[in-house]
Amino acid sequence: MKPLYIEHIGIAVKNLQEAIRIYENLLGIDCYKIEEVPEQRVNTAFFMVGQTKIELLASTDPEGPVGKFIEKRGEGIHHIAFAVDSIEESLTELKSNGVSLIDQTPRAGADGLDIAFLHPKSTGGVLIEICEHESDSKNNINKNYGKI
Numbered sequence: 001m002k003p004l005y006i007e008h009i010g011i012a013v014k015n016l017q018e019a020i021r022i023y024e025n026l027l028g029i030d031c032y033k034i035e036e037v038p039e040q041r042v043n044t045a046f047f048m049v050g051q052t053k054i055e056l057l058a059s060t061d062p063e064g065p066v067g068k069f070i071e072k073r074g075e076g077i078h079h080i081a082f083a084v085d086s087i088e089e090s091l092t093e094l095k096s097n098g099v100s101l102i103d104q105t106p107r108a109g110a111d112g113l114d115i116a117f118l119h120p121k122s123t124g125g126v127l128i129e130i131c132e133h134e135s136d137s138k139n140n141i142n143k144n145y146g147k148i
């Protein structure tokens with residue numbers, strides 16, 4: 001895969017409103033979005049720090065991925081997300097390099113992104129997400145070139 005930049009860092013929290021207050025106080029910037037992602041059983045809150053976001057994740061279900069994570073490991077960094085120009089190509093390449101994929105194909109994630117997760121068992125114990133912005137995507141660049 002060719003990472004373009006760190007798109008976001010996901011942080012598991014118990015109480016979203018409390019964590020938003022902590023991060024607003026810490027960073028001196030406002031949370032720009034709160035979004036529920038029902039398929040992932042989380043509520044999320046976003047802060048923009050340069051080109052990278054901080055994504056706070058609060059579980060809506062103790063049996064969801066973040067609920068289980070907090071039960072086992074407590075609050076803290078949950079995942080790191082790299083922006084790539086093509087998720088499909090990255091997944092194919094990662095798979096052929098022996099990386100274990102949680103998502104075999106891209107799916108819709110929070111904040112309008114297409115995303116896919118890689119299994120922490122094959123990434124040194126860190127849950128990695130790859131994601132694609134329309135503006136970064138190869139297809140989009142090609143489309144734009146086509147218009148010039």
Ligand code: CMX
Pocket residue numbers: 010037040042044055057065066068069072078079102109110117119120121125126127
């Ligand atoms: N980072 C590192 N390791 C993690 C982890 C994480 N975030 N979450 C779980 N693990 C580890 C566990 O500690 C456990 O390790 P041990 O076997 O050494 O104890 C192992 O992975 C298996 O964990 P588990 O509790 O049995 O959980 P599951 O196997 O049911 O699921 C995982 C683990 C990563 C496959 C699952 O959480 C998943 O599919 N995650 C991707 C989706 C996700 O995280 N969504 C929430 C964020 C959504 C968003 O950003 O919008």
